[in-house]
Structures are given as C-alpha cells and as structure tokens.
Amino acid sequence: xxxxxxxxxxxxxxxxxxxxxxxxxxxxxxxxxxxxxxxxxxxxxxxxxxxxxxxxxxxxxxxxxxxxxxxxxxxxxxxxxxxxxxxxxxxxxxxxxxxxxxxxxxxxxxxxxxxxxxxxxxxxxxxxxxxxxxxxxxxxxxxxxxxxxxxxxxxxxxxxxxxxxxxxxxxxxxxxxxxxxxxxxxxxxxxxxxxxxxxxxxxxxxxxxxxxxxxxxxxxxxxxxxxxxxxxxxxxxxxxxxxxxxxxxxxxxxxxxxxxxxxxxxxxxxxxxxxxxxxxxxxxxxxxxxxxxxxxxxxxxxxxxxxxxxxxxxxxxxxx
Amino acid sequence: xxxxxxxxxxxxxxxxxxxxxxxxxxxxxxxxxxxxxxxxxxxxxxxxxxxxxxxxxxxxxxxxxxxxxxxxxxxxxxxxxxxxxxxxxxxxxxxxxxxxxxxxxxxxxxxxxxxxxxxxxxxxxxxxxxxxxxxxxxxxxxxxxxxxxxxxxxxxxxxxxxxxxxxxxxxxxxxxxxxxxxxxxxxxxxxxxxxxxxxxxxxxxxxxxxxxxxxxxxxxxxxxxxxxxxxxxxxxxxxxxxxxxxxxxxxxxxxxxxxxxxxxxxxxxxxxxxxxxxxxxxxxxxxxxxxxxxxxxxxxxxxxxxxxxxxxxxxxxxxx
Numbered sequence: 298x299x300x301x302x303x304x305x306x307x308x309x310x311x312x313x314x315x316x317x318x319x320x321x322x323x324x325x326x327x328x329x330x331x332x333x334x335x336x337x338x339x340x341x342x343x344x345x346x347x348x349x350x351x352x353x354x355x356x357x358x359x360x361x362x363x364x365x366x367x368x369x370x371x372x373x374x375x376x377x378x379x380x381x382x383x384x385x386x387x388x389x390x391x392x393x394x395x396x397x398x399x400x401x402x403x404x405x406x407x408x409x410x411x412x413x414x415x416x417x418x419x420x421x422x423x424x425x426x427x428x429x430x431x432x433x434x435x436x437x438x439x440x441x442x443x444x445x446x447x448x449x450x451x452x453x454x455x456x457x458x459x460x461x462x463x464x465x466x467x468x469x470x471x472x473x474x475x476x477x478x479x480x481x482x483x484x485x486x487x488x489x490x491x492x493x494x495x496x497x498x499x500x501x502x503x504x505x506x507x508x509x510x511x512x513x514x515x516x517x518x519x520x521x522x523x524x525x526x527x528x529x530x531x532x533x534x535x536x537x538x539x540x541x542x543x544x545x546x547x548x549x550x551x552x553x554x555x556x557x558x559x560x561x562x563x564x565x566x567x568x569x570x571x572x573x574x575x576x577x578x579x580x581x582x583x584x585x586x587x588x589x590x591x592x593x594x595x596x597x598x599x600x601x602x603x604x605x606x607x608x609x610x611x612x613x614x615x616x617x
Numbered sequence: 618x619x620x621x622x623x624x625x626x627x628x629x630x631x632x633x634x635x636x637x638x639x640x641x642x643x644x645x646x647x648x649x650x651x652x653x654x655x656x657x658x659x660x661x662x663x664x665x666x667x668x669x670x671x672x673x674x675x676x677x678x679x680x681x682x683x684x685x686x687x688x689x690x691x692x693x694x695x696x697x698x699x700x701x702x703x704x705x706x707x708x709x710x711x712x713x714x715x716x717x718x719x720x721x722x723x724x725x726x727x728x729x730x731x732x733x734x735x736x737x738x739x740x741x742x743x744x745x746x747x748x749x750x751x752x753x754x755x756x757x758x759x760x761x762x763x764x765x766x767x768x769x770x771x772x773x774x775x776x777x778x779x780x781x782x783x784x785x786x787x788x789x790x791x792x793x794x795x796x797x798x799x800x801x802x803x804x805x806x807x808x809x810x811x812x813x814x815x816x817x818x819x820x821x822x823x824x825x826x827x828x829x830x831x832x833x834x835x836x837x838x839x840x841x842x843x844x845x846x847x848x849x850x851x852x853x854x855x856x857x858x859x860x861x862x863x864x865x866x867x868x869x870x871x872x873x874x875x876x877x878x879x880x881x882x883x884x885x886x887x888x889x890x891x892x893x894x895x896x897x898x899x900x901x902x903x904x905x906x907x908x909x910x911x912x913x914x915x916x917x918x919x920x921x922x923x924x925x926x927x928x929x930x931x932x933x934x935x936x937x
Binding site: 317319322344561565567568570606610614 | 638659887889926
C-alpha cells in the first residue's frame with residue numbers, strides 16, 4: 298500500500314530541528330513563461346534532501362532499535378544523511394561502502410562518527426543485509442522504504458503550504474523515493490497539480506518504465522554515462538513504482554547539455570550551487586517549454602549541491 | 618533617536634510575501650570551534666538583503682505617496698531592490714544612475730519597470746533630491762533612513778527567533794544600515810549577544826570610526842581598492858552611526874585573500890553563491906578566531922550574491 302498523507306504529516310513533525318524548512322525562491326523568471334520557484338534542498342545538512350527520509354526513519358524507531366544501531370549501503374548523499382541523522386539521535390551508524398568510494402566521501406562520513414565497512418561494489422546489498430541480521434541493526438534503505446518516502450514527502454507539504462496556487466512540480470527521479478513522497482503529498486492536498494518527474498536522457502529508466510507500463514531496468518554502463526551521478530540508479534524501487542503509477546503525471550528527460558546549462562543558471566540567477574542531479578528539474582523548466590503547462594506557478598526541486606569543486610568550475614567555464 | 622524594536626517588528630509584518638523568510642543554515646563547522654550558522658540573504662529577490670529595507674519603506678507610505686512615485690540613486694543592489702519593491706506595490710520608481718553604470722545592471726533595473734535617469738557620478742545625490750522636490754517623489758535612501766534600517770533589522774528578529782542561544786552575530790558593514798537594524802533587534806531581544814561588524818581592511822572606515830569615537834570618511838580611491846564592491850561606502854550614515862555606537866560591540870577587518878577564501882568556502886561547503894561583500898562575515902569567522910568568542914553559536918549574515926560570473930570563476934580558480 299502506498300504511503301499516506303498522514304504518514305508524511307507525521308514525518309514533518311519528526312524532522313523538525315534536524316532538516317531545514319527550506320523556503321521557496323522565485324529567482325528565475327523567463328519572459329512570457331510561468332514563474333519558476335526553486336525548492337533549495339541543496340541547503341540541507343549534508344547538502345541534499347536525503348536528510349529528510351533518513352531522520353524520519355531513525356526518529357520513528359524505538360529506543361531499543363536505535364540503541365542496537367543503524368546500517369545502510371551507499372557511497373553518496375544517502376550515506377552522509379544517515380550518518381548525520383544517526384548522530385543527531387545518538388545512534389551508531391554502520392555504512393557499507395564500495396572499496397572504490399572516493400576518499401573524501403569516506404572521510405566526511407567517518408567524521409560524522411559512522412563506522413565504514415568496505416566491500417567489493419557487487420556485494421554492498423548482501424553485506425548490508427548480513428550486518429542487519431547478525432547484529433540486529435535496522436537498515437535504512439535509500440528509497441524503497443515507506444518512512445524514507447514519507448520523509449522526502451515533507452517537501453511536498455511545504456510546497457503546498459507555501460504556494461497555494463502551484464500548478465506544476467518538477468522532481469528529479471533516481472530510485473524514485475523523492476518523487477514518490479512529493480507526489481503523494483502534493484496530489485493528496487491538491488489533485489489538480491501536475492507532478493512531473495525529470496531524468497537525464499542517458500538514465501531514462503523511469504521514463505521508459507512509464508511508457509511501457511512496467512518497471513524497466515537499465516544497465517550500469519548505460520546509466521553511468523550521465524553527469525548526474527545521483528540519478529544513475531538502474532531502476533526505480535518497488536514501492537516508488539506504485540507511487541509513480543498512481544500519482545505522477547509524466548516523466549520527461551533532459552540532455553547533458555541542458556543539465557550543465559541549468560547548473561550555470563542556478564549559480565548565476567539563483568545564487569545556488571547545485572550538483573547535476575539537483576539541477577535536472579530546473580533544466581526541464583528551462584528547456585522543455587512545449588511539454589510543460591503554459592501557465593501557472595511551477596516549482597523545481599533542487600535536490601542537492603554536492604558537486605566536486607573541479608567539476609563545478611568546469612561546468613561554469615562552459616560552453617559544453 | 619534610534620530605530621526601536623517595535624519599528625522592526627512592524628517591518629517584519631510589512632515585508633511578508635515580498636522578502637523571503639530565509640532559514641539559518643548550519644553548514645560550516647570547523648574542528649574545535651563554535652558552530653557557524655549562515656543567514657543566506659543572497660537568496661532574496663534581486664539577490665541581496667536590500668529588499669527588506671526597500672519594501673518596508675515603500676509599504677509604509679500612504680497610497681498618495683506611492684501614487685506620486687519613488688526615487689533613489691544607486692547602481693548596485695539597492696537600485697534593483699527599490700525597483701522590485703516598487704513594482705510589488707504598484708508604484709513607479711525612478712532610479713538615478715551614474716552614466717558609468719554597467720549595462721547589465723541598467724538593463725536588469727529597467728526590466729523591473731523602473732525609469733533610469735543618467736547623471737555624472739558626482740551629481741547623483743543632488744539629482745535625486747531635485748527629482749524628489751520637483752515631482753513629489755519619495756526618496757528611498759540606501760541606509761540613512763529609519764524605515765530602511767528597520768527593514769534590514771528583520772534579519773535580527775529572525776535570527777533571534779530561530780536560534781535562541783545565539784552568542785555572536787557577524788554582519789558586513791558598508792553604509793551601516795544592515796548592522797544598525799540587526800544589532801538593534803538582536804540586542805533589544807538579548808543584550809548579552811555580541812554583535813560584530815566586519816569590513817574589508819581596504820575599506821575600514823567604520824572600524825576606524827569606532828576606534829576614534831567619531832565618524833571617519835575614507836576617500837573613494839581608498840575604498841575602491843577592495844573586491845567587496847558593496848562595501849566601498851566612504852563613511853557610515855548619520856543614523857547608522859548612532860546605532861553602531863549604542864549597539865555594536867566591535868568591528869573587525871578581513872583581508873582580500875580572506876574574502877576570496879570565504880567565497881570559496883561558501884560555495885563548497887555552504888552551496889551558496891556569495892558576492893565578496895556578502896562573504897566578509899564568513900571570512901571573519903574563518904580567519905579571526907582569536908578576536909571572536911571561543912564558544913557559543915555564531916551567525917554570519919551572507920548579505921548578497923550578485924557577483925559577475927567571470928569574477929566568480931576567477932575566485933573559484935584561486936589561489937589568489
């Protein structure tokens with residue numbers, strides 16, 4: 298069964314004091330277009346929306362469960378969000394990372410007090426499940442979990458509260474946890490709002506899944522081509538897929554050039570540092586005029602800002 | 618007489634719906650240091666805190682005054698804030714600009730519906746006063762005005778509301794309107810909080826004024842040397858000077874290198890694009906450990922983000 302609006306409303310209370318209540322920013326206005334509002338989740342602790350789901354999951358555990366510890370597998374934004382949320386709740390976190398993970402990400406996760414367990418990339422999920430079973434840890438999945446989805450959905454509640462006449466919400470799609478929560482909150486509040494997912498055309502498994510009416514997986518060598526490294530997930534999760542079918546109106550794709558252009562616009566006009574994955578929704582607004590509604594207020598979720606400084610400079614230097 | 622807390626509280630109501638209620642972001646934590654919270658005013662409409670004072674001034678006018686029109690002189694953030702605030706209130710704005718103003722700033726102010734009047738740089742104040750007298754326009758000064766100061770002070774109310782145990786607030790100082798409002802709000806709420814102004818050492822007129830106990834003016838060829846172009850004001854205003862004497866604990870200075878470094882840190886760790894003037898308070902936190910309190914929560918006001926893209930890339934490319 299899908300996550301309910303009530304579960305998301307409970308999450309809104311649980312995340313207070315850890316996640317930031319981000320404002321809506323009306324920073325980008327194109328001539329003759331509906332205004333664009335940005336939801337800057339790159340300003341969250343650890344630089345991404347992931348903190349919402351992680352802290353909702355951990356805050357909802359019993360004290361005994363928190364005392365037993367938390368485990369997850371990730372080398373990206375999810376790892377740091379779980380480590381941060383665990384620390385806020387006094388829980389020990391164990392993060393399973395591929396032994397190929399970048400040293401800076403390992404170090405920043407360790408600085409948050411998490412224990413790192415290295416494994417070959419292919420063994421991440423298995424090792425995570427073993428640790429949960431052997432030590433009684435609670436696993437915090439990156440997207441296929443109703444507490445995680447409910448946490449991400451708090452973004453949708455805030456959008457509906459802040460902009461009563463929102464017409465369209467654009468949301469990046471990787472594993473699908475973010476759009477699942479946001480779409481549920483927004484549609485249950487106002488069924489007429491359009492919720493549109495955005496993917497890189499080089500990792501368009503969700504768009505293809507919607508076209509075919511069934512979950513389609515792309516191979517890592519396909520999704521690995523996009524600069525939007527947070528959206529290289531090969532397939533949306535089981536629970537997210539239910540939400541996408543029920544609540545999401547459409548999924549559009551953007552090119553690598555459009556993603557880079559959006560990173561530049563977000564810096565220049567929005568004064569925000571966004572990672573490529575975080576910029577795809579803005580890219581869709583900037584580039585896809587014909588596939589988006591011609592009128593009404595549009596919100597783009599800027600999902601994260603964790604971009605390597607060299608890559609950021611390279612994108613700003615454009616053209617590409 | 619100084620602006621009162623009550624005037625600032627009234628401003629908080631007036632600016633709602635135009636200025637953004639910016640969150641406090643705990644994004645930068647140095648080892649063994651008190652945490653730093655950022656107040657990201659670069660996310661305001663037109664990219665700077667200036668919108669708060671401008672909209673408070675214009676919203677407080679009578680309908681007849683608004684119908685008569687608004688005038689100001691500026692080529693920077695203040696011009697665009699006044700043009701934006703006037704448009705929000707259906708008032709016509711006339712902006713006196715030096716005929717040396719950058720074309721992009723002229724164009725973006727004009728796009729907001731303002732009329733631009735060009736004059737030689739030395740005639741700006743005089744022409745502004747003439748227009749006010751001849752046409753019945755209301756002048757919106759950049760800092761030497763109690764409604765403008767009260768508007769900027771709403772930042773202090775938000776800081777006090779969001780972080781009850783704040784120990785130190787760091788604020789950029791140019792003409793002094795921003796720190797006047799912030800210091801009044803913070804000190805009237807909690808007299809024990811330290812409010813510290815920050816200036817470039819190349820434009821340290823306010824720091825020198827505080828040392829000498831009287832307003833000291835620096836020459837344009839002196840203040841013009843700093844990269845922080847928003848803080849090149851030659852002297853703090855009359856009304857700000859009263860507030861600084863009464864409410865501000867100290868004014869510290871930062872080097873050009875420290876300012877550039879802070880712009881990099883704000884981008885890398887804070888995910889914010891700050892202009893050099895907007896980064897000086899963060900620079901003081903990063904560089905001036907010995908002159909700042911060793912413990913307690915510190916807030917740095919990131920006052921603006923309007924930086925030329927080429928300059929931003931140049932700073933990111935460092936070292937400098």
